[in-house]
Amino acid sequence: MLKAQGALLSSRDATLVIGGRTILDQVNIDVRSGEIVTVIGPNGAGKSTLVRCMLGLQPLTSGKIVRRAKLRVGYVPQRFPLTPNVPLDLRRLLSLTLKPSETEIDQALAETGIGHLKGASVSSLSGGELQRALLARALLRKPEILVLDEPVQAVDFLGETRMYELISAIRKHHGCGILMVSHDLHMVMAESDHVVCLNGHVCCEGGPIKVQQDPEFAKLFGPSAARMIAAYTHHHDHDHESHDHHLHHQDHKH
Template sequence: MSTENNILVKLNNAGYKQNNKWLVEGVSFTVEKGKIVTLIGPNGSGKSTTAKIALGFYKGIEGQVEKFTNKIGYVPQKISIDWTLPLRVNDFMLLTDKLSDDVVDEALKSTGVYHLKNKNLGNLSGGEFQRVLLARAISKKPELLVLDEPVQGVDFTGEIEMYELIKKISANLNCGILLISHDLHTVMSATDYVVCLNGHVCCCGSPTEVAFNKEYKALFGEQASKTLTIYEHKHDHIHTTDGEIKKN
């Protein structure tokens, strides 16, 4: 790790071509310790491809990717599971890694699902399952955490709580987070830097800068910008893992 800064991964004019077609090109950004960088854009804009470029999944990419850490956690957008198998949450945590009970317990507690440790994976709600995936990703205390649509299957109130949890994890672990999301109205409040993609970088900067950028408005409309700038989450209540609201 460089002693001059906290950079974990750096993309410089990166891109990837498949079957002579660019999936994404000309992407540049850095992810630093304790910071959250969010990739937004319409479907097919290259968000997941960009994340996989950063992770080193592809060979023969355009541009450069510099990684300054190998301690990486990853939550993919899709995961194939045979839901008919009697697989408990604890078993799922241990599928590919040998983790101690203490490590598993700590990760599950960090994401608020320790009470589900012995529950069948197939009986979890969408929000509970996403929290288990997140627990699995942080179990080895990564320096870089890549989250591809981490709130899918979660209702609106659950989304807000999930983004708050992601911010807390970034602070507690001092890890950098590369986040992919289409939930523009909520994700902006949990983000330090935004990269808006549509096959290339349309615009980038702070959430406010992106919200007012003409390229962003062209993609998502004037109303999206208004929604982003007025969105504010009140903390006079808590959300359960099922998305229910309880007053403090």
């Protein structure tokens, strides 16, 4: 188990059976400092469940979750039903379970680009604003690892790109590990260090390029998805001067 060395958060043969149905089957995942690990997979693949298990919110049937001692976790859940019943402004949302200083709040909101909304009522926020607010909330915990479950779900296409840029910037700035669930294949491929393709069990994993060339990946998402991503990453590579070395590697293969 050399693999687990230096990991902040790992699952070891994580298995979950509910009502006779195997939801997770011996899943092994490691998240290290400064690394973006993305879990992709079809609906019902157990992505969110895996995240909940890794956070300790859902007990496993067998296997275990290994956390570095006193790990500080920032969590952004997949669903955040707006509760217009509870009168809350954004500042208050950020201090529900913490007591951050006003400066810390300002900093976190500035970093996620919603400083102007500090006094806004939470129920008035758009999907994208709320997502940023939750990210700011997670950052206030000074996380060593950020766990993001579908961070772009409620965001439009332009917002999606910005959200991924923000996540990437946060990783650079804070040096934290990021465990992310997504089904947006384009962005995942552009920003992740390690991709885990989940369908109950781990179908395939590795760097983004390796995963999309894996026959298992094509089986799960269809060959057109694989071609589309290849085209995207290629295009993407020419748009930006600095990029993941994996992508250059792919260029040579073409």
